[in-house]
Amino acid sequence: MGLFSKIKEGLRKTKESMISGMQRVVNSFTKIDEDLFEQLEETMIMSDMGVETSVEICEKLRKRVKERGVTDPGKIMELIQEIISEMMGEDVALDLSTTPSIILVIGVNGAGKTTTIGKLCHQYKQQGKKVLVAAADTFRAAAIDQLEVWTQRAGVDLVKHAEGSDPAAVVFDAVTAAKARKTDVLICDTAGRLHNKKNLMEELRKINRIISQQAEGCAVETLLVLDATTGQNAVNQARLFNEVADITGIVLTKLDGTAKGGIVISIKNELGIPVKLIGVGEQIDDLQPFDSRSFVTALFERTDKGEEQANEADHTGDE
Template identity: 60%
Template sequence: MGENKTGFFSKLVQGLSKTRNSIAHGIDAIFSGFSSIDDDFYEELEETLIMADLGINTTTAIIENLREKVKENKIKDPSECRQLLINSMMEQMQLSENAYDFETRKSVVLLIGVNGVGKTTSVGKLAGQMKEQGKKVMVAAADTFRAAAIEQLTEWAHRANVDIIAQKEGSDPAAVIYDAVTAAKSRNVDILLCDTAGRLHNKKNLMEELKKINRVIEREYPEAYRETLVVLDGTTGQNALAQAKEFNEVADITGIVLTKLDGTAKGGIAIAIQSELGIPVKYIGIGEKIDDLQKFNANDFINALFQRNE
């Protein structure tokens, strides 16, 4: 694990370079540009964070937290605020103890997300990683709206050497889930990962489809541990947040998978989503390779964001 982890951290540092330019450099300029901590100092800081896709609520929470810490510790010099700000950001994004419980239980994991965000790829990568951990994994191609999604997932399943349940394009997603759940139970599968649709422009249909899928799982496999992850494209910034809000209206979301964080300046959205929605970011993707999707670690993320040695 260690080597994989350090490798991912250096990739994170690299992948977040544009975000770092937009956030950390702006913040460091404020720290070195102000000689005292006053309202102007906080205002500049606030503006920098809002511009960096952290959003108003998140920024307000971080700044209020910072003000308290500055008072408590009787800090006078702005440069001493840097670590306090970093700590405030980390506090916005901590995961609960049971964030990854589904990995140790018999579980059904649904991944939802609009086309083009890397949803099917995320299902494939997670399947591969969990298989490597010695789990018995199965994938279900329940995004039957697109033939490409079915083909793509089939390819990932072969690559990861896991079973796949699929039907032809246009078939009923709930029927695919029914087959998958039945097969998962009879083959004693640990984790069933389902690639499901995400057509937000037609929310009513999506809602009905998800309800139907959930009914099937509840009826056929009530003992399964449930996890519902929304996959969002990090490059879309505030738009990703808006999507998360909409998906949260149609499904009981337990976590976020944030993809394509490499090469975007909008990485601050990772902090915003968690803070604005109270839904944790559980995985982040910073590249194409199977292990470029990793569990989210708030401390690593913020530390990578504020790395000084370029």
């Protein structure tokens, strides 16, 4: 399955919920009026696109309809696609331009941090890169063990200390090892105790200080892993983590298992943080670089009648 097909399949639930919902609203109107805009806004909010982003899209839609003299409700979906495409802006790729390049992985427990690290290890190893992992989530029981399983599977080295030891000390040793071994990519796992924000802030600050001192001039990515199935809660997590860390990108996992894919739009629009990787399945290669153009195209691509009937049959079967 090609990249676009994977994204399209991964967004199927979001498309069925969000886009089909908007389409149904549009189809129920014979003229464009304020009631149409209000119902669209409500549908967007209910689809986890967020209040701020939904309101902004509808304001831009009103303006565009007026400026262009659009009177046919059938043109509305094209305009919404245009507005969302503009909101998503240009994609930003991971910066792995130095040796070593450092990826700091942050996020709450259960969002998919360990799996993301494991998949990155596999992918970079397949690309012929030398990869090292630092097990700096030293407080969560079994976190080091889980990481060890993934790194062994991928055939990459792991730097670890005893459970409960200083995470910054692990990162210090890992950076030293990465430089000595001429490692291409150093991936650092970190703790996700967001409920104890003060401790987490201190810990991340200390880790960042070690990296800037020991790996001066190296490309550093701070990736926040978010679980797409948690919807607006994930956006709130991003806001909180953005207060304690200089996030350079988002990894959005489990996008294939949710109808809440609209949060991609609100993350970019409200926080200005680019989504750099998305998880659209369980397989190793289902962690993909985010392509906003493919994302928007896959969401808005018209469903043919056969596909619509098949989807309806699926829902009937579910009931």
